[in-house]
Amino acid sequence: MRHRNNHTAPWFERLSRPIVFFTVALAVIGAYLAFTIPVSVFPSTDFPRIVIGVDNGVAPIDQMLVTVTKPIEEAVNSVPGLQNVRSITSRGSAEIDLFFDWKSDMVLALQRVDAVVARLQSELPSNAKIETHRLTFAVFPIIGYSLTSDSVPPEKLWEIATYEIKPRMNRLDYFTRYRLERYRKYEEYAHLDTYSFIWPDLARWVAATMPGPDGEPAGRGVLTPNGVAALLAPQPATDGQYGLGYFLGHAGKGPRVAWHAGFNRGWRAYFALLPAGGEGLVVLTNSDNGYYLVEDIAAAWGDRLGIGPVPTDPEIETASAANSRSGLDPL
DSSP: OOOOOTTTSOHHHHTHHHHHHHHHHHHHHHHHHHHHSOOOSSOOOOOSEEEEEEEOTTOOHHHHIIIIIHHHHHHHTTSTTEEEEEEEEETTEEEEEEEEOTTSOHHHHHHHHHHHHHHHGGGSOTTOEEEEEEOOTTSSOOOOOOOOOSSSOHHHHHHHIIIIIHHHHHTSTTOOOOOOOOOOOHHHHTTOOGGGTSHHHHHHHHHHTSOOTTSOOTTBTTBOHHHHHHHHSOOGGGTTSBOSSOEEEEOTTSOEEEEEEEEETTEEEEEEEETTTTEEEEEEESSTTHHHHHHHHHHHHHHHHTOOOOOOOSOEEEEOTHHHHHTOOOO
């Protein structure tokens, strides 16, 4: 009988026992972890960002900027690890975003921000409500349901969702807000020209608030003349700065201007009109920086009409001194 020399045998044959041991050990560890390791849709991540939200009723933008946004920005500059501060101020509300270093302990940073806000609370308007949140995947927990049917009409589905499902959900613990969206079928959207479906409606609304070219009264069948007059009338509670849903002011050379704007992440919208001149402007953009485009277009519009600069400040975005302190440019 011949015996194989271990020195000439393949390596996997010489190391067969250690290989089998490690393979079995890894299999056992994997089976254990499969039943014990936490599982979630999103990983646990500490984003270096804290959001401060302020609700101050219907306070004008310039008042919000001076009495709320700026004091908070200056106060939070003392928080260690802060690298950048950005804020968005609008009528009656403000959002201040604090960006920290990725190595910062965000739980400790939130406690420090809460302490700063608590010390500052007495210097802010008495009716201002402030909330601070650390940005995580669970900051705004949302769950959505879709109610569809091939036989029940959409109007009936909407009634079921509104009058049967909604009351039951309102009784659930920790339930805070319910938002119902009515969706069209894909086939219905296929027949809509989405690029010409929005701005013409807004342009028609602007045109309806002014007298027609042939002497038609303001309203044009959409609103009554008295309704238009109420929309454009300065409201005493706002020191004459606002009508009913409109900002009111004057162009650089005196003509009266009414305007309004909307914004959200990823888009900006703006419209303006000259009640006495029969001229209007509508601008829709699909960018966070669209406000600067609005300024340029409104300036060109004012130059064309010979009325001078047109007001365009429905919102004010600011970057605090933390930018210059950290050497970062405002985004």
